[in-house]
Amino acid sequence: MKFDTKRDIKRLLGVLAGATLLALNLKTFVSAGGLFPGGATGLTVLLQRVALRYFNLALPYSVLNIIINIIPVYIGFRYVGKKFTILSLIMILFTGFVTDSVNLQPITSDMLLISIFGGILNACAITLCLRMDATSGGTDFIAIYLSQKKGVDTWNLIFYFNAALLAVAGYLFGWEKALYSIIFQYVSTQTISALYRNYQKLTLFVITDYPNEIAAGIHEVCHHGASIMHAMGAFERKDHYMVYSVISSADIKKVKMKINEIDPESFVNTIRSQDITGHFYMRPKD
Numbered sequence: 001m002k003f004d005t006k007r008d009i010k011r012l013l014g015v016l017a018g019a020t021l022l023a024l025n026l027k028t029f030v031s032a033g034g035l036f037p038g039g040a041t042g043l044t045v046l047l048q049r050v051a052l053r054y055f056n057l058a059l060p061y062s063v064l065n066i067i068i069n070i071i072p073v074y075i076g077f078r079y080v081g082k083k084f085t086i087l088s089l090i091m092i093l094f095t096g097f098v099t100d101s102v103n104l105q106p107i108t109s110d111m112l113l114i115s116i117f118g119g120i121l122n123a124c125a126i127t128l129c130l131r132m133d134a135t136s137g138g139t140d141f142i143a144i145y146l147s148q149k150k151g152v153d154t155w156n157l158i159f160y161f162n163a164a165l166l167a168v169a170g171y172l173f174g175w176e177k178a179l180y181s182i183i184f185q186y187v188s189t190q191t192i193s194a195l196y197r198n199y200q201k202l203t204l205f206v207i208t209d210y211p212n213e214i215a216a217g218i219h220e221v222c223h224h225g226a227s228i229m230h231a232m233g234a235f236e237r238k239d240h241y242m243v244y245s246v247i248s249s250a251d252i253k254k255v256k257m258k259i260n261e262i263d264p265e266s267f268v269n270t271i272r273s274q275d276i277t278g279h280f281y282m283r284p285k286d
Helices: 004-031 039-055 061-080 080-100 111-129 139-150 155-171 175-195 211-222 249-262
Strands: 201-208 227-233 238-250 267-273
Touching: 004 039, 004 080, 004 111, 004 175, 039 061, 039 139, 039 155, 061 080, 080 139, 080 155, 139 155, 139 211, 155 175, 201 211, 201 249, 211 227, 211 238, 211 249, 238 249, 249 267
Parallel strands: none
Antiparallel strands: 201 238, 201 267, 227 238
C-alpha cells in the first residue's frame, strides 16, 4: 500500500466532508420524511425504525451500520483495495458518529420537497466520496467486487435489493413513505449520474495519419486497447486511418490531450456507450 501524503490528506478531508453531508441529510430530510435510502444506509434506517416501533428500542445508527458493514468491509479489504477500504471505513464510522451526535430541526414538512432535495443532498455526499476514490460502504463493496473480479453485472442485484427493502418498509410503515422513497432514490441516482461520470464509457473514433502512435498513446494513458481501420475521406478522396477504442469518461481529457500532442490535425469523435459486452479494463482500487 503506497502513500502520497498530499493526495491522501485531500482524499481524507473529502471523505469527512462527504460523511458530514450524508449524516446531515439523514438527520434532516430523511428523518423528517420518514424516508428509506438505498443500500446499507437504508437497511440501517429500516432496522432502527423497526426496533423503535415494535420493540421500543432506540438503537444507535453507528452500531447498526458497522454491524451491517462488517462483511462488505472484509470483502473490500481482502479483494478490492486496502486504502480504498480504509477511507470507506472512515466514511462509515464518521457518518455514524455525526448522525448519533447531532440533533437538527427539519427544514420543511413538504414530502415532495423532502424527497427531491434529500435525494440531491444524498447524491452530493456520495459523489464527493466517490471523487475521493472511496465509497459509503455496504452494497458498493460487493458491487465493485462482483463487477471487477467476477465480471458480474451488479445493477440488477442492487435494484432488487433496494426494491425488497422498500417493499418491507412499505408493508411495515406505509406505502406512502415507500413511494416517496422511490422519488428520493431516483433523484439521488440521476444526480450522481450527472455529477460523477467515471463509470460511464465513451466510444472514441479518431481519424488520423498516425494510427499506431495514437493507439499506443491511448494505451499509455488509460491502458485501453484500440482497433485500426482504413478510411477514406469522402470529399478529398484521401486515404486515412480510423482508430476505434472504448475508454472511461474519467480518462477522456487526458486521452484527447495525448491525441492532440501526437497529431494536431486529427479528427476526434466521442459517443457515449450504452452497453458493452466483453472485457473492459477497470483501474484497480488502491
